[in-house]
Amino acid sequence: MISLQKINDILSDQRPESLEELAQEASFVTRQYFGRAISLYAPLYLSNYCSSHCTYCGFHALNKIKRIKLSDDQYHREMQVIHAQGIRNILMLTGESYQHTPVKYLKEAAQAAAQYFQGIALEVHPMRVEEYKELFAAGVDGITVYQETYDRTRYAQVHLSGYKKDYDFRRDTPRRAAQAGMRHIALGILLGLSDPVTDLFELYEHLAQMEKSYPGVEYSVSFPRLRPIKSQEFMHCDVDDMVLTKIIALTRILFPRVGINLSTREEPKLRDHLLEIAVTRMSAGSNTSVGGYALLPEEAQDPQFDIKDERSVAEIIHVLKSKNFDPVFTDWRRIENNV
Amino acid sequence: MTNSPLIIAGKEFKSRFFLGTGKFKNKKEMAEAITACGTQLVTVALRRIDIERHQENILEHIPPGVTLVTNTSGARNAQEAVRIARLAKASGCGNWIKIEVINDSKYLLPDNVETIKATEILAAEGFVVLPYMYPDLYTARALVKAGAATVMPLGSLIGSNQGLKTREFIKILIDEIDLPIIVDAGIGAPSQAAEAMELGADAVLANTAVATAGDPALLAKAFAQAIEAGHMAYLSQLPTQRTVASASSPLTGFLYDIPAKN
Numbered sequence: 001m002i003s004l005q006k007i008n009d010i011l012s013d014q015r016p017e018s019l020e021e022l023a024q025e026a027s028f029v030t031r032q033y034f035g036r037a038i039s040l041y042a043p044l045y046l047s048n049y050c051s052s053h054c055t056y057c058g059f060h061a062l063n064k065i066k067r068i069k070l071s072d073d074q075y076h077r078e079m080q081v082i083h084a085q086g087i088r089n090i091l092m093l094t095g096e097s098y099q100h101t102p103v104k105y106l107k108e109a110a111q112a113a114a115q116y117f118q119g120i121a122l123e124v125h126p127m128r129v130e131e132y133k134e135l136f137a138a139g140v141d142g143i144t145v146y147q148e149t150y151d152r153t154r155y156a157q158v159h160l161s162g163y164k165k166d167y168d169f170r171r172d173t174p175r176r177a178a179q180a181g182m183r184h185i186a187l188g189i190l191l192g193l194s195d196p197v198t199d200l201f202e203l204y205e206h207l208a209q210m211e212k213s214y215p216g217v218e219y220s221v222s223f224p225r226l227r228p229i230k231s232q233e234f235m236h237c238d239v240d241d242m243v244l245t246k247i248i249a250l251t252r253i254l255f256p257r258v259g260i261n262l263s264t265r266e267e268p269k270l271r272d273h274l275l276e277i278a279v280t281r282m283s284a285g286s287n288t289s290v291g292g293y294a295l296l297p298e299e300a301q302d303p304q305f306d307i308k309d310e311r312s313v314a315e316i317i318h319v320l321k322s323k324n325f326d327p328v329f330t331d332w333r334r335i336e337n338n339v
Numbered sequence: 340m341t342n343s344p345l346i347i348a349g350k351e352f353k354s355r356f357f358l359g360t361g362k363f364k365n366k367k368e369m370a371e372a373i374t375a376c377g378t379q380l381v382t383v384a385l386r387r388i389d390i391e392r393h394q395e396n397i398l399e400h401i402p403p404g405v406t407l408v409t410n411t412s413g414a415r416n417a418q419e420a421v422r423i424a425r426l427a428k429a430s431g432c433g434n435w436i437k438i439e440v441i442n443d444s445k446y447l448l449p450d451n452v453e454t455i456k457a458t459e460i461l462a463a464e465g466f467v468v469l470p471y472m473y474p475d476l477y478t479a480r481a482l483v484k485a486g487a488a489t490v491m492p493l494g495s496l497i498g499s500n501q502g503l504k505t506r507e508f509i510k511i512l513i514d515e516i517d518l519p520i521i522v523d524a525g526i527g528a529p530s531q532a533a534e535a536m537e538l539g540a541d542a543v544l545a546n547t548a549v550a551t552a553g554d555p556a557l558l559a560k561a562f563a564q565a566i567e568a569g570h571m572a573y574l575s576q577l578p579t580q581r582t583v584a585s586a587s588s589p590l591t592g593f594l595y596d597i598p599a600k601n
Contacts (some may be wrong), residue, residue, distance in 0.1 A: 033498050035364070040488065215445060216442035217444060321365065325364070330387060335422040
């Protein structure tokens, strides 16, 4: 595996020719293993109830926002809107609350989603193996869980209370999900929260460990990043576009077959260019508020993060095709999951 | 060696080039490549078939007359491969199935043991089963017994374009197995496909190389011609491939010498 020093050298190398060389290599590897296929998905926020206090998150427990949890009828309406846009892979999210969004609730939501979508993934609070097994049997194939930062000190500084405070339980989540049979597991770090060199090194170690222990899982990684905004005093550093590009290119070279996600947190221009280098999965037509697709008017919405790429699914498809990419809606056909 | 036609499950194939349909830029380029090379058999991953969306449905872009083989990509064990195959049949994709059981997302190597199990179940259900496998003689024999229609050994890792890294082992399958041997995976250039055919393979399946080429239709055509050339070379009994004893006996001829009289 790559050394900490080597990652540092690559990320701090300012020469344009080094960056171009890195990007060229990443692009070659991406085309070899993924062709020009880009998988599309959409997030669906089910609930913003949260019992954790993470300083960087709009949903955190102490934030005075309107708390909503979608009812059965409500998430059906949201799913119908997303389905009508052509999306077939859904990522369902909640705040971290065992109390408000227990396994039973998530199972019911997954069973509803199975009526509309082929790929169902969850980004919710970490759970135990038995709970993941129940969800797998209910049709959930993927789990997304970001460590945010692998630096224990920083982790403790930004995760002040709640379940998420438990670093080790979170770090071990991908293993438990894999043990339960999940097909797709997404890892990630929140860039800007801590030193990117160390975090990247630790993420690579984690991913390599997972690949070795659970080779049958399809892995993907995400690099969401915090951007400097007033009042975000928890930011550690600003990861600019240049560094983000290097991180994404380097990840592709080291992990040729791993999916790389890029969310609508990023500007359209950057997203479009990073597709040429290494990104293979993107969300489209996203709304990051609970009830944001069909239920609430925009002024009543409290998004988890602000969306920079507001293009609709149809627009994204158009852009992808014009750039000779093949937008992929289904990369899985749901079968009965036996535990 | 006679130029007998390639027959799989009673169906005759004039072209010995089979094409996978993943990784193309768009459906149009895929369709053009299929037409240009004259392939009569294509594989499609069920996971990529969007039944509901007609415009995006890959099946709408496959010319009539081309045999569709659905693959079980995404299956991690025999049970999942069987479920995917049944789902493919129920979705109207026919009963020709390429079994791919892969439980390693890093190397994408097939699991031979699970592949045998899935072949057995699906062949008994009446599927025409084309199992993708790591070239191992015992596995190939078990696949024959399980009712496979062909055996599809890998040349090298999927998508690696490394060519016939398993050459010697594929040769053993060619010599010992009576089913058609279709070399699949890792074939990155027409010369590599020709090599497999010269060795005596019955057909070659390629995908990544063609789909990611600058001009997929042109490369697909080049593959088809190289495969035809390689097959002709095999039929010609290439001098370099002769493994049986030669007519002249430079090493043992002395045994037949008439002893000189003293």
